[in-house]
Amino acid sequence: MPSDRDPIAAIATAPGRGGIGVVRVSSPDDLAPLIQALLGRALTPRHAHYLPFRDAGGALIDQGIALYFPAPHSYTGEHVLELQGHGGPVVLRSLLARCLEAGAQAGLRLAEPGEFTRRAFLNDRLDLAQAEAVADLIDASSEAAARSAAASMTGAFSREVNALADRIVHLRMLVEATLDFPEEEIDFLEKYQAGETLAGIREDLARLVAQARQGAILREGLHVVLAGQPNVGKSSLLNALAGFDAAIVTPIAGTTRDKVVQEISIDGVPLHVIDTAGLRETADEVERIGIARTWEEIARADVILHIVDATRPEEELDAGIAARLPAGTPVVEVVNKIDLLGEGDAAALAGSAGKAEEPASAAARRIGVSALTGRGLDVLRAELLGIAGWNPSGESPYLARERHLQALRRAGERLEAAAEHAALDDRVLDLFAEELRLAHLELGGITGEFSSDDLLGVIFSRFCIGK
């Protein structure tokens, strides 16, 4: 059974060729004997030593830099040795094998994915949200995502969560103290302005949820599906948004058969834009399959852009499509090819987001664009960010995970229940206190103050090896 007390080793850098590569060892026990066996000398803590790395027979493997971080001043909080060699896969595998051989007697084994960071968590170097942010920083697909992961990694998100938890605990302490003196229960809420305090906590929690939601958008990206009749310019619009020819465009209706997915980013917010086969009745077998896939994409979309042709307004077919779009998904009606309209009509449509005089349906917003000239695309981009809930001037987002969002929401529900108890005529203080306790538990789950071994297993197993 692998244990959290075993010495562990792994290649810490990405597999493949690179300028340099790192093998790292971490152990709760003194690493001096391993260092002596490996390098034939002692290392000055936290100093870079340029040394030959040799195999057991004395043959040279590489010439590199060795770093020794004695506990607790290391990434894991344990004793850590780093061998920084040249970044070839064979060199690094040989270095790792040499470490495992030299450390065999001490029980040195290969690290599991995320095990270094798991140790950092177990040794209180990082809390759980910070550890998750390390993985999110590595996985970040945009600058904005990386920036907010870095903020969470240094504890900005955790501090907000902890501050809320502290305020809940304080309030709970006051209630629990009062519960011991039943005669004081009557005026507890007034005496400590518990109602106002609770309202303030709930307000700040709601703000944190909003910031976390923004982060979730950065993490996951928004799935935007371009749908509409053939030839309205869906593929042209994809290309215009992407800035290059990702999809084939021709004057022939039915050009796009299979979906085309393109990752784009608007102000650092990642979007997965999906171009689809035009929707129409057709006898063509291939096209029919494509259209079935279009509907599958529509069902999965976060946002649907229903593209219509400005020169073919009010088409029955478009009304039919609009009626079939899922009710819960935001829809933007994009009127394309406004370059073919007179200037008056084009101007009325372009830049008219939200000001549509007669939107196609109550739910749909209408924006005029030209995929050809680019007119109106900025308005469309802003609209997409708005639908994503992206608030560029808002407070910095936290790259929260679904796990965090759900815990925050559940904490919010507990506080809401507490507020309801407080508002009742026959105030039930012990129920009030219990809801506070449960809200605290939810927040503590985010930072790992309360966590199960199963949860840790799930979280760290998704890390890369060597992290």
Ligand SMILES: Nc1nc2c(c(=O)[nH]1)N(C=O)[C@@H](CNc1ccc(C(=O)N[C@@H](CCC(=O)O)C(=O)O)cc1)CN2
């Ligand atoms: N070479 C190398 N680069 C790396 C890492 C590493 O482990 N090795 N990291 C990780 O994977 C990240 C940096 N994380 C680290 C976190 C803490 C400490 C550390 O030694 N902390 C001590 C000393 C702090 C100080 O000197 O002020 C401490 O906190 O006590 C080192 C790296 C990114 N770059």
Ligand SMILES: Nc1nc2c(ncn2[C@@H]2O[C@H](COP(=O)(O)OP(=O)(O)OP(=O)(O)O)[C@@H](O)[C@H]2O)c(=O)[nH]1
């Ligand atoms: N004038 C003008 N023509 C456009 C515009 N957008 C697309 N077109 C033209 O409309 C035709 C169809 O464009 P596509 O982008 O292939 O249309 P689509 O909706 O992807 O069509 P399917 O893949 O067949 O469903 C092409 O000839 C484009 O050049 C536009 O904004 N203005």
Ligand SMILES: [Mg+2]
């Ligand atoms: Mg197309």
